[in-house]
Amino acid sequence: MLLTGKHLTLTKKTEIKKQLGTEITKKIFRKISEKKGGYQYDLAVIGGGSGGLSVSQKAAELGAKVALMDYVEPTLRGSKWGIGGACPNVGCIPKKLLHAAAQSRENLHFSTFYGWDVDPINAKHNWNLMINNVQSYIRSLNWGYKVKLRQKGIDYLNFFARLKSEHEIELVRKGSDDVKLITAENIVIATGGTPIIPQVPGGEHCITSNDLFSLPTPPGKTLILGAAYIGLEAAGVLSGLGFDTSVMVRSKVLRKFDQQMAKMIQNNLARKGVAFLHKSVLKEIKKIQNNNNSKYLVSFQNIENGQEKQAEFDTVLSAIGRRAQTQRMNLEKIGIALDKEGKIAQKNCQSSVKNIYAIGDVSSGSPELTPFAISQGKLLAFRLYGDSTQKTDYSLIPTAVFTPLEYGSAGLSEEEAISTYKLENIEVYHSYFTPLEFALPHFAENECYIKVICNKLENEKILGIHYFGPNAGEIIQGFAASMKCGITKSQLDSTLGIHPTCAENFTNLDVTKRSGKDPKKTGC
Template sequence: MAAALCRGKHRLKAFCHSAVRLSSRNITGQFDYDLVVIGGGSGGLACSKEAAQLGQSVAVLDYVEPSVRGTKWGLGGTCVNVGCIPKKLMHQAALLGTALRTDSGKYGWRISGSVSHDWVSMAGAVQNYVRSLNWGHRVQLQDKNVKYLNMKGSLLDPHTIRGLNARGKEATVTARNIVIATGGRPKYPTHVPGAREHGITSDDLFWLKESPGKTLVVGASYVALECAGFLTGIGLDTTVMVRSIALRGFDQQMSRLVTDHMEAYGTHFCWSCVPKKVEKLPSGLLQVTWTDTERQQEHQDTFSSVLWAVGRAPESEALNLKHVGVELNTDTGKIIIGDDEQTSVPSIYAIGDIAEGRPELTPTAIKAGKLLARRLAGHSNQLMNYDNVPTTVFTPLEYGCVGLSEEEAERRYGSDDIEVFHAFYKPLEFTIAERDASQCYIKVVCERAEPQRVLGLHFTGPSAGEVTQGFALGFQCGFTYSQLCDTVGIHPTCAEEFTKLHITKRSGLDATVTGC
């Protein structure tokens, strides 16, 4: 009896301590952490590490739900595991293959035997590198005293997060401020029978143990075209199914150059086509039925893999956002935020792909995360500038751009009030290799009136990202066409062609570069 009474007192004491802890933040304003970040992708990690360096107590919750096909990965988010990093490495593998097959002989290399590609070797090397990045992120968090919780986070109230791990164990933490940075995941079409059962997405492609073989890529986003491009480049029979246009939101003249180049180098395109169903045959192959919407004809073909690249959905459903009053865009599922990344709940912020109206780009999430951490720590008032963000599409012929597309410039300013300078050029590297350079093109969109401020810059050609990055600085300074022309180019490079632009579209003159 005495022992039972003693146990009862201990239980009561423990309950009282728990009650005090749970209610203390309402009375004293004390929290477990200054900042808790939900999401361990590039933006979330950047935000958490910056906050910790500024003296904040920080925790990160990150948990990856396996894909529909069961693919899972470690800390680092989409970019590290199933996006930018493995994509660029496989793109490089394709570029090497193209150089070997088409260029090396012209440059004097004598390669005995046939050139072939081994998916297993490439994928293994890429996956090992990604795992090293996963480990590196864990070490960085530890070094900066950021608490890492491998848990799926959801909100209980504006300052309380419930974490749930893979074994079903729960933990509750409180924070003065919460940042949601859970990103997004690829979507499957809901109206196509067999799509989910038999298809894969970019969440799976980079972790395949065996070659995807003959592949149908459904979609025409940059993800679709980049994946199709490197699959073709490593020697796989690849088809892209396009419902309407490619690279929606990008300059459409540049988009056509990209897809023209891909078609010329072996990627098949089914234009104005929509998938109808996917069936698995006894052979293991996938039979895809689709409709040509222009000719109203039905077609079938068999593939080893069907890759869906039809858009991404934000990881917001499991966060319990509506319960705590966080406003969402009901059409997109993304979180509505202000210029300072704050949601409709003052203590909750969102950055990266899950935020409405933000570019779905890793560098913008990283920059926004760092600036937010500085503001929350009281070290800065600087807001993220989302204008003139440079980007590159890593298709076989790369496409880099910054600023407005020609279509958007016309919409904002009117066609009579913009001037477009352009040129078709031939990279020196293409000359001896006798490569077709008909899709290598640059254009600069300017205001027509003096001082002709540059509004947009576009480039298709080798190393487009390296070329575009430097010119992006000019946009931050509000540079003009005359300042671009006054810049001395580096010879012989593709980038120098920007400094020599003098032909306008309005003139109708031949824009082909004929000499130095």
């Protein structure tokens, strides 16, 4: 008699696959619902974003019978999108494409120094063409996700899902009283987050990042509320495309990031024309008409001196934060604990109800990053339906901010390193430099920057790497891998650089902050 599931060794499973073929083997390995209390599904996943797609697809590959539920609540402006969650629809993907559009304008200026006969000053941008092309690409991604679900035998259910019990899920369509019920042995909640609308008079007039990438008309003069990475990336895009752009800052720019690097990003944006309204809070937004076009009169107050001001804008974009989408799901009713931010309290993705799990932006303590949600999903599927006990690694998470000059980092900020290891035990190597491609147009001269933070008590093991310059995400990715391997400063120094590149500057850092020497690089 054949054993199934986790009782089989990997070798035995391989032998059975050879004998019976993949499809028959999947049925044998599957945790058959009839043998598990009559549940319709082994796994039900609520949320079709990066995390939800990851866990559902990997679980199906491991033989589980899976259902995935995904429902998009339209924004106040009526924006909606297809399966895939925030990243491909209203986040990472369209953001990076618009970032490329803004950089294209800058490249027009650069090209004149390389012999191209173009007129960058009078170049015209077609907002509608850009948005239509971006949305067309996004729709191709939506279609691809649906095809992959079908290929893996996953039931895709386009309903709003709420829990009735720890094993029962009610499916509801907006505007319908018809409620469907499905059951599952395990449930994963991966509903992500949604932008917060400011709770002030007229706050409903704001758009969010959920609207920006499908705006049918150019945004015009824009006020961005909030100076976290979403707000600053939007500021870089809109300013780069030629729109008058302001950012309202309550406390600090990029307050969760290394503050030296945050200041560099702010200064670079300011040099490109972005206005910063520091120590300011929104009080009211009034809609006004001006030549048949809607404009908005924004009232705000300086929190230090109490002075109140007003200014007119064509668009107000709220980027003051995101909240977890846990509302109306009956989570607390069945005993699922939430943290103070409304996220699902979890340990190794498991909620306070043992068969219900949370991954991605909706789970407490998790970085709100697409690759992190994907990793959580895959590892959870392996733990549930494979032979793995591997848990998600929360350390050394690399990230990038796609402002005009990009910022990438992995590991600790300088503030975190000092707090953890004390100032006397860390060494910070740094350098300002000019990328070769910026040399002819005399652009951003010695404005790009590298910082490597080392632990003196561990043979200068690298604790944090920070980079401000072109292609930050591409450059930091490899260094993040080396940090996972425990790279030290001497090992970094012994690595040959590729010349001429920006990344080679990491291999020849010899000036420390402690020395007080000039870190500006001269020559090649």
